Ligand SMILES: CC(=O)CC(=O)SCCNC(=O)CCNC(=O)[C@H](O)C(C)(C)COP(=O)(O)OP(=O)(O)OC[C@H]1O[C@@H](n2cnc3c(N)ncnc32)[C@H](O)[C@@H]1OP(=O)(O)O
């Protein structure tokens with residue numbers, strides 16, 4: 204099946220990045236969120252990130268103008284009904300994702316492919332709640348989407364070969380590289396990355412290091428581009444906690460126990476960069492560690 208039109212649900216940091224790369228690759232994009240505010244913020248972020256690519260001579264001014272012209276927004280989910288491909292990138296909560304697919308389903312064409320950008324939740328389970336498990340896949344982009352090369356492709360137990368091949372072609376058309384992962388909790392990248400981040404929070408919780416020394420150690424000692432706590436703030440602490448809970452519940456092993464300090468930050472509403480406070484406080488000119 205040829206994909207030309209794409210609906211992106213959830214206009215947070217991942218949704219805006221996904222809309223950005225699809226529009227730049229020539230797809231017509233309709234971006235949906237429950238909040239009109241989130242949609243206008245997303246358009247402003249996309250414009251800023253495209254400008255950055257123009258300044259760095261990665262794309263031309265004409266490419267930018269054409270990409271912006273290919274993105275429309277809507278707060279009405281059912282407007283996405285006639286599109287070829289749906290990418291759900293709403294909050295990492297299974298009930299939210301299931302409700303979105305249930306609401307959208309009666310308005311879809313039979314051939315439309317459904318995907319989720321979930322970081323951790325079972326694709327088979329999400330697919331089983333739809334009328335087309337064979338046309339359902341995990342399409343997992345990395346943050347920041349315009350920069351990161353990898354997209355994980357996750358087949359549910361019922362996903363058919365035609366859907367997989369179509370999505371492989373879509374990933375290639377974006378200039379990105381696909382990696383296939385089996386449908387087990389958190390797939391490949393987050394199965395490995397998130398326990399490391401959780402361990403960094405334990406290292407802080409147990410007083411082995413402070414925020415700055417933990418991040419400096421991993422940047423200078425292991426050549427990571429960001430320290431684990433800085434990266435956790437960048438991903439969103441609510442998302443990190445949600446992924447740890449999926450690992451803990453899904454694999455039933457105490458080694459995935461979310462650190463109580465991570466839970467405390469989320470309970471405080473200190474979710475990282477998106478709320479201007481997490482392991483660092485971003486409200487001033489430079490980030491200040493909170494511990
Ligand atoms: C949770 C999940 O489910 C899965 C995940 O996504 S896990 C998270 C995965 N992501 C990571 O691990 C990111 C780790 N961090 C990094 O790789 C780097 O810090 C970074 C790429 C984010 C920034 O790199 P940096 O060197 O500090 O910044 P900077 O020099 O400004 O940017 C590097 C490049 O990215 C571009 N860039 C950075 N952010 C961008 C954005 N949001 N949009 C577009 N371009 C962006 C810059 O323009 C620059 O491009 P060029 O090299 O082509 O000139």
Ligand SMILES: NC(=O)C1=CN([C@@H]2O[C@H](COP(=O)(O)OP(=O)(O)OC[C@H]3O[C@@H](n4cnc5c(N)ncnc54)[C@H](OP(=O)(O)O)[C@@H]3O)[C@@H](O)[C@H]2O)C=CC1
Nearest residue numbers: 213214215216217236237241292293294295321322346438
């Ligand atoms: N952050 C990351 O690094 C990565 C995240 N992901 C995954 O991508 C998804 C989105 O994450 P991210 O962008 O970081 O999260 P954000 O919190 O930045 O954005 C989520 C957006 O979805 C909106 N939303 C919530 N419910 C609905 C709904 N019913 N319909 C439409 N929009 C809705 C939220 O609105 P409101 O704020 O009003 O609730 C918010 O604007 C998650 O599944 C996450 O696990 C995947 C790769 C990397």
